[in-house]
Amino acid sequence: MYLSSLRELALGSRLKALSDHFYQAVDEVYRACGAGIESRWFPVLRYLRDVGPTTVTDMALAIGQTHSAVSQLADRLVDAGMVVRQRDPHDGRRSVLALTEAGDRALGTLGPVWLAIRRGMAESLGPKGAALLDAIDGCEQALAERPLVPAILRQREALASVHVDIVPFEPALSEHFRRLNQQWLERHFRVEEVDRALFADPQGTIIAPGGAIFFARYADEIVGTCALIHEGEGVYELSKMGVDENYRGLGAGRKLLDAAIAEYRARGGRELFLESNSRLRRALAMYERAGFVRQPQVRPGSHYQRADVYMVFRGA
Known part of the structure; x- marks a missing residue:
């Protein structure tokens, strides 16, 4: 039920x-x-x-x-x-x-x-x-x-001083990676085969090939996640950005995005891109503020049927 x-x-x-x-x-x-x-x-x-x-x-x-x-x-x-x-x-x-x-x-x-x-x-x-x-x-x-x-009010007061922090992937958090992304995918689109493959084995499909996964943690609750997928030769995809809809306003999405960009730079990456959908206006605005620029065409060979937006990072 x-x-x-x-x-x-x-x-x-x-x-x-x-x-x-x-x-x-x-x-x-x-x-x-x-x-x-x-x-x-x-x-x-x-x-x-x-x-x-x-x-x-x-x-x-x-x-x-x-x-x-x-x-x-x-x-x-x-x-x-x-x-x-x-x-x-x-x-x-x-x-x-x-x-x-x-x-x-x-x-x-x-x-x-x-x-x-x-x-x-x-x-x-x-x-x-x-x-x-x-x-x-x-x-x-x-x-x-x-x-x-x-x-309850004492707990609420205590939570008022708590901030979101970003933690790296560990196997015990794999279920949160699936949960948070499946939540917004099922709400706005549908879960595709490429999503299911990543959810089933994030360590094998993202971490092992040279990527990274980050989680937003608030008061010991995992409220957001995103992935940096290594496409090879310094090329990375920002993907699987999902924040629990009940925890908006905490800045979790931007902190995840900043962590992924910082990791991309630390690895000496030469290209960072993302694919999204024009319906996700709030997310697209956040990406633009962080330095992503929308491209005139969708990405050739796109991974996702839902993707009608292709953005490339041009931040300083």
Whole structure:
């Protein structure tokens, strides 16, 4: 599933989808069994039966929902005849929620249904169900001890002082070379056979023949890459420039480009070129600022079907 690839970023969305699934499943069970309640009513009804009359504020705190959500749910339960609002016998200035006789009767018949739900959950989810409950317990405790928003904002503040650095190729980074380039190729064009060959073995197809690969690193995350491909006799191609679209504005692309140009010069290269596409206007503008000059024709014998731009480095 797509959301699973986003990990922590999609945690709320995934939990919401699971929550909706469980609500719908239990509602279907309740209907099949002739129960007179809905799954979303359960926390309030069960709490009132187990604890007794309580205020909306205390209820919200106990079941981990907002005051507004509990108040709206209480209104629905009052309309359904399951709950009544009454004066607090200990403090006449406030009201409390209490089960009606109808609510109490409805809950009193649900023991076998709840047992079936427990056992059906265990059968369907297996050990993962118990692990999920334990994980939820752990998450709730951790969030109570270390609130989430301040933790995220502290991390954001720390990242504000971090800069992109450029690191050379090492085999452990090969997957990032494929990932970052495949990301933009699939978004704008398609992955060609020449791309697949380079992705499959960057060390053998680029490094071993005398080329180089660079990576942009930000806070220990690889966010960009580019390659300097040796075409022979001092000729190099700047290729496979890819920056994660979620990390724009950090200057990663320009730092990668500068590193590749510096390497080309250090090797005493006599010609540096690149092939691109006219749709990639931002990239082309960056290449021009770095000293690449667009040629009137596409490069003879171009490697790529998508290439309609040929640029040669004329920088000082």
